[in-house]
Amino acid sequence: MTMPRPYALLAEITYRCPLHCPYCSNPVTVESAVPSGEQDGPTALRTAHTTTNNGELTTEEWKRIIREAAALGVLQIGFSGGEPLARRDLAGLILAAREAKLYTNLITSGIGLDDDRLRGLRDAELDSIQLSFQSDESSLADGIAGARAHERKLDVAAKIRTAGIPLSLNFVIHRGNIDRLPQMIALAEALGAERMELANVQFYGWAFRNRAALLPTREQVDRAREIANAAKARLAGKIDIFYVLPDYYETRPKPCLNGWGQRYLTVNPTGDVLPCPTASSAIPDLRFENVRSHALDWIWRDSESFNRFRGTEWMPEPCRGCPQREIDFGGCRCQAALLTGNAANTDPVCEFSPNRATVDALLHEINSSNGRVHDWTYRVNPTHVSVPA
Amino acid sequence: MAATTISDLARPSLAKGVRLQSDSTTGKNVLLYPEGIVELNETAHEILSRCDGRTLGEIVCELAEEYEADSNVLAADVRDTFSDLQRRKLIEFK
Numbered sequence: 001m002t003m004p005r006p007y008a009l010l011a012e013i014t015y016r017c018p019l020h021c022p023y024c025s026n027p028v029t030v031e032s033a034v035p036s037g038e039q040d041g042p043t044a045l046r047t048a049h050t051t052t053n054n055g056e057l058t059t060e061e062w063k064r065i066i067r068e069a070a071a072l073g074v075l076q077i078g079f080s081g082g083e084p085l086a087r088r089d090l091a092g093l094i095l096a097a098r099e100a101k102l103y104t105n106l107i108t109s110g111i112g113l114d115d116d117r118l119r120g121l122r123d124a125e126l127d128s129i130q131l132s133f134q135s136d137e138s139s140l141a142d143g144i145a146g147a148r149a150h151e152r153k154l155d156v157a158a159k160i161r162t163a164g165i166p167l168s169l170n171f172v173i174h175r176g177n178i179d180r181l182p183q184m185i186a187l188a189e190a191l192g193a194e195r196m197e198l199a200n201v202q203f204y205g206w207a208f209r210n211r212a213a214l215l216p217t218r219e220q221v222d223r224a225r226e227i228a229n230a231a232k233a234r235l236a237g238k239i240d241i242f243y244v245l246p247d248y249y250e251t252r253p254k255p256c257l258n259g260w261g262q263r264y265l266t267v268n269p270t271g272d273v274l275p276c277p278t279a280s281s282a283i284p285d286l287r288f289e290n291v292r293s294h295a296l297d298w299i300w301r302d303s304e305s306f307n308r309f310r311g312t313e314w315m316p317e318p319c320r321g322c323p324q325r326e327i328d329f330g331g332c333r334c335q336a337a338l339l340t341g342n343a344a345n346t347d348p349v350c351e352f353s354p355n356r357a358t359v360d361a362l363l364h365e366i367n368s369s370n371g372r373v374h375d376w377t378y379r380v381n382p383t384h385v386s387v388p389a
Numbered sequence: 390m391a392a393t394t395i396s397d398l399a400r401p402s403l404a405k406g407v408r409l410q411s412d413s414t415t416g417k418n419v420l421l422y423p424e425g426i427v428e429l430n431e432t433a434h435e436i437l438s439r440c441d442g443r444t445l446g447e448i449v450c451e452l453a454e455e456y457e458a459d460s461n462v463l464a465a466d467v468r469d470t471f472s473d474l475q476r477r478k479l480i481e482f483k
Contacts, residue, residue: 105424127406128422239478240477240478
């Protein structure tokens with residue numbers, strides 16, 4: 001097998017976030033990555049903090065990672081988190097990425113994006129902004145975010161348009177908002193977005209904990225698929241719609257990451273390098289290397305964590321003898337770990353998995369509960385538990 | 390249907406947020422857009438590198454001359470390429 005090269009780096013520059021979405025893919029427990037004494041929550045909306053707090057990588061460390069990633073072959077970088085605007089050095093990092101010829105993408109809630117900072121991003125020649133929305137209107141959206149954010153997001157979207165930065169609207173779809181899909185599509189049209197991501201929630205991190213509250217019914221999922229397909233056809237050439245399937249309802253697993261250690265790498269706020277952003281919490285028995293101890297190149301090529309599920313040699317049956325093995329790569333390692341306790345198992349979404357019953361049991365519960373409402377747990381930031389008033 | 394509706398006078402350009410760049414690892418040309426990369430074959434690159442204000446008709450003429458190809462056949466291919474890229478919001482017409 002020839003060594004693959006990475007195409008995209010996801011830079012999770014902080015886990016701090018002013019929102020508390022119950023479907024967040026961040027680890028449910030994270031090591032302290034916030035300076036002691038710093039209060040998050042409402043104060044995070046103002047986001048004025050040092051970048052050398054305990055745990056989080058420094059500006060210079062990130063710049064080194066960006067250069068090393070570009071040398072490895074990376075062409076795209078996504079700045080994410082947490083809320084990446086919580087770091088004051090964001091524009092400087094974007095500039096460094098542009099200097100390394102990377103395509104730069106900011107994945108943000110928009111909270112904290114005032115005129116000054118937007119100018120900074122534009123001057124750094126940021127290529128694209130993906131702005132998250134929780135729904136199409138305030139009461140539901142703010143109820144999902146656990147913060148008063150929707151009206152501010154509308155304002156931010158308008159400012160992004162004015163600044164001329166390409167805009168994508170990102171919606172995570174779940175039982176609490178899936179029936180508003182037509183209105184969410186209409187919002188993307190009204191805001192003049194170039195792209196729109198309608199992502200059925202994937203169950204990792206907080207979303208895994210909140211599965212019972214977030215998983216839609218089969219009827220909802222079928223309707224949503226029709227609506228999304230119709231919108232895709234209607235808006236072709238106007239808004240590019242990317243629809244992420246609700247994989248529990250599929251019979252074949254998603255080709256997660258296009259294969260482990262094939263195209264993507266993630267660096268988390270404290271410098272751990274992950275084949276996938278959810279791997280550190282989903283697969284606790286895998287040890288991940290840190291950029292403070294090793295060069296990115298070595299971690300990508302030689303580390304145990306990046307090689308464990310590379311290629312097809314690691315596969316058990318039924319994947320090993322399956323003609324789909326180079327197409328779906330056995331699905332998602334994190335999902336296998338979360339649902340079966342063993343990351344090397346076939347993704348239990350697959351109809352050939354001996355563990356498919358674990359997924360079916362959950363679907364059965366959701367689809368036979370006659371609309372029983374489950375509560376969700378809001379995401380909390382590391383080391384604090386306050387929720388914005 | 391869309392393939393036959395693009396006018397000779399249309400001026401294709403890369404859509405907002407789309408970059409044409411060379412991939413230093415492979416030496417190939419790529420289109421970069423949010424969370425997406427398209428590797429271009431030589432023909433697609435020849436077409437896209439001319440999307441700088443020239444009309445579709447002008448691009449077809451130039452390519453027909455350069456490759457000594459039948460311009461009618463070429464025009465159909467170029468329209469197909471543009472039509473596909475436009476649907477994916479990678480190019481737009483002015």
